Amino acid sequence: QVQLVQSGAEVKKPGASVKVSCKASGYTFTSYDVNWVRQATGQGLEWMGWMNTKTGNTNYVEKFQGRVTMTRDTSMNTAYLELTSLRSDDTAIYYCARRYSSGWYDVFDSWGQGTQVTVSS
């Protein structure tokens, strides 16, 4: 079955960087793009951007431009999210999600379990 397994919780100081991994199994990794979504405590879902797992091409939300990098290792079927210059308001659960594109719609049909990133001095 399709599974996305993310790395464990992280605690970082302001100004530091964090790299979260998302390992896929149960399907052909390069056949689906990976998106990243974050959720602050008690808040809604905030989409951060996506990566074409076949080509490595990326598209980031303007808000995160310059601070976010999405990469992948196709030999490991793993996608990565790196966020730099961390601030306290980056404290959130970060989710990877597989995007299915039909041509008429995009939908997130499988999600990772989430990675808690806490930014605190």
Added chain:
Amino acid sequence: SYVLTQPPSVSVAPGQTASISCGGNNIGGKSVHWYQQRPGQAPVLVIYDDHDRPSGIPERFSGSNSGNTATLTISGVEAGDEADYFCHVSDLSTHHQIFGGGTRLTVL
């Protein structure tokens, strides 16, 4: 930018029907998806393309979309349906994604 508006909360007694709305300008012309997020868990897709159910999702979950409002309907609500529900649409030209603010469903 495109905005999706959901009520913050909906309450319903067990066995009754819950309706959760998602408003957006001419949302009827878009494909709407719904996710259920139970406390402490990742979101799970429950309705895609307005009204289709992924395998394993009970028939009690249904969806509709017309005009400026999409609706998720849960019939015969159970205690286990208590969760946050998010609607989602996408801009296919850019693959940018938009989520509603979420609705907390409380089972009384």
